[in-house]
Amino acid sequence: MVPLNSPLTRKLSAFVALSDIDLETLARFHRRRRTFLPGHEMIHEGQPNASAFILAEGWALSYKVLPDGERQIVDFQVPGDFLGLRSVLFRTADHSIEAATHIEASEVLTSDIFDAFSHAPRLATAVLWAASRDEAMVVEHLVNIGRRSAEERLAHLLLELGARLMLVGLGDKTGFACPLTQYHLADALGLSAVHVNRVLRHLRDDGLVTFQKGRVVFDDFDRLRKMAGFDTGYLDQDGPLLR
Amino acid sequence: MVPLNSPLTRKLSAFVALSDIDLETLARFHRRRRTFLPGHEMIHEGQPNASAFILAEGWALSYKVLPDGERQIVDFQVPGDFLGLRSVLFRTADHSIEAATHIEASEVLTSDIFDAFSHAPRLATAVLWAASRDEAMVVEHLVNIGRRSAEERLAHLLLELGARLMLVGLGDKTGFACPLTQYHLADALGLSAVHVNRVLRHLRDDGLVTFQKGRVVFDDFDRLRKMAGFDTGYLDQDGPLLR
DNA sequence: CGGTCTGTTGACAGTGATCAAAAAGTGTGG
DNA sequence: CCACACTTTTTGATCACTGTCAACAGACCG
Structure with missing residues (x-):
């Protein structure tokens, strides 16, 4: 119970x-x-x-x-x-x-x-x-919007969502189920929905990641990660700090 | 002591x-x-x-x-x-x-x-x-960068700094002492320093705010506030919540 | 007095927004 | 099962905001 x-x-x-x-x-x-x-x-x-x-x-x-x-x-x-x-x-x-x-x-x-x-x-x-961990994510999101190109932003967001879902067993390096629309992504990234669509197509054509039919598929996890400058540091925690 | x-x-x-x-x-x-x-x-x-x-x-x-x-x-x-x-x-x-x-x-x-x-x-x-209050400021900063134009961003940032300094007695509706360079503003707002300079000149020419010689002067506080969509809600706290 | 940092301005380029419209997908009721 | 409405995705054409590059002026400093 x-x-x-x-x-x-x-x-x-x-x-x-x-x-x-x-x-x-x-x-x-x-x-x-x-x-x-x-x-x-x-x-x-x-x-x-x-x-x-x-x-x-x-x-x-x-x-x-x-x-x-x-x-x-x-x-x-x-x-x-x-x-x-x-x-x-x-x-x-x-x-x-x-x-x-x-x-x-x-x-x-x-x-x-x-x-x-x-x-x-x-x-x-x-x-x-x-x-504080939540704040760290907001901070990373801020950096994402402030200093990265549309392509990097999108890649970074999808990688972060993937990493968070992996922690609770809802995703892996292959991908994850994602109920968001392209409008959601646009509103999160400070972009227009039209541009999100264009960038998604580009990422797909490049064989990096596919966002379709409620599923995100990491076609080339490592290359995507490198392209987005994605570092899980702000999400990791090795073990209890206070005993 | x-x-x-x-x-x-x-x-x-x-x-x-x-x-x-x-x-x-x-x-x-x-x-x-x-x-x-x-x-x-x-x-x-x-x-x-x-x-x-x-x-x-x-x-x-x-x-x-x-x-x-x-x-x-x-x-x-x-x-x-x-x-x-x-x-x-x-x-x-x-x-x-x-x-x-x-x-x-x-x-x-x-x-x-x-x-x-x-x-x-x-x-x-x-x-x-x-x-949490700090996080609220980061969130507002995120909204600022994600959805506002360069002009609004700059106005919003200067207003926020002013509001925070007023709380500790270091500023008023007139303005405040500000040791930042235009590069600092650019790095905070996700803009280039050149563009920050142009926008500052525009705000000054419009009689809204002046950023010069280590001092921010609010030439027309109310109009600036309206233009930036600045709302102090996320900074206010009326009195002790927990007694 | 030269060096460095900051501020200022102009010309040009590019990323991403906007407008418009069609195609594809989803759900609803008949 | 189809018709219809609505949401979501997709694509093209055009435009503007903002970045980049370059040059110079002024302030400050050793």
Whole structure:
């Protein structure tokens, strides 16, 4: 019943050796099971007192919308990810989160989180680490958009998604199932959908990677990786730092 | 002697009502005073077991360098900011930090931080909040680069720096002292220095903002703000969330 | 006084946006 | 099973924002 081996638990344990109390506290995060339909807005920018979620199944995307209607996707969330932590710590959510597919998730209330931290300080440290890891991904995304060409950006994003999915057993060097549309990629990379399409064709023609029919296939993983300047450093963690 | 009213303490107190133990623990972060010269690399990407710093005086910049030598500045740090937290939580620093000016800072060791968290859990929550606030700034920066024109990006960055400096009493609606070069702005915004220069001239000619001789002057704050779509939401915090 | 760093300007090139339209895929109800 | 609507993918033509290259002026420094 208690998912001691949930993806999140596994992830946090990789950083901090969690005590039984920590594990119990963490298990309590999984009490409220929720289901969302594709397109449902789980958290809306500006919403006060939003909850956080632990994603068990499906993909979500966090984004901001500009006054002129343009959208910038900040990050994608895949199973095992903690999402909406910032909207819990702040009074009002500073970004929106939408279900990209059918989603199964556990809802975590603000009170759950603060209670947990006062009873289980190591857990607080672990969550701080997880939040930092998320920030590292946003930073890499920033570098990606700021300084790489459209081709490199696209390659980098697909490689990062692949790497993250491998960690939770949902992908390998061959590729992974991907429910995103080319519009999603465009909104994440600061490009137009038309240009994304052109670049995808080019990458495919070059025998590097194929994005089609809900699946990403790495046709030449090493060459793609080299071309994108992709380095997993910001995702790796060798073993518990705190014992 | 113990700077109970340091900028960092003030910032954290705005989120969590800190106990005496929390405050004492926090004060212990300020034991190791350090000075750095302009251009000094305080943290180097890949460096193992780096320290964190609390900036008392001067400006720093965190950045990543790509294989081809291009640099992307991720964030600027101004007095009162906590910097390098991620490089403490990770085994190796995932980004570099360089002093832009002469810097006065307190060095915080990894052990300080972990000890603090086990003795003062509320402090851990406060630091998590501060880290999330930093992440919110990186996210806004990402949106800035991904979806805004060069002109809007520049205006937005100058407004954000202004807002942050106002919080620590180093600027007002008139403007602020700014030690950055146009190269810094270019590296932060994903633009070329030449283009930054052109856009700055345009903004100046339009009577919006002037960036010259180490000073940013807001010639028409409201119009600039409107043009950039600048909203301070992601920086605001009304009062302690946790009592 | 020469060297270096920063700021400034012009000419030209190229990446990626925009506009337009068609093809292919997906789902729905009759 | 088909017709229809809608979303997603694809391609072409054109345009503009921004990068690159080059040169020079001014400030600062030893």
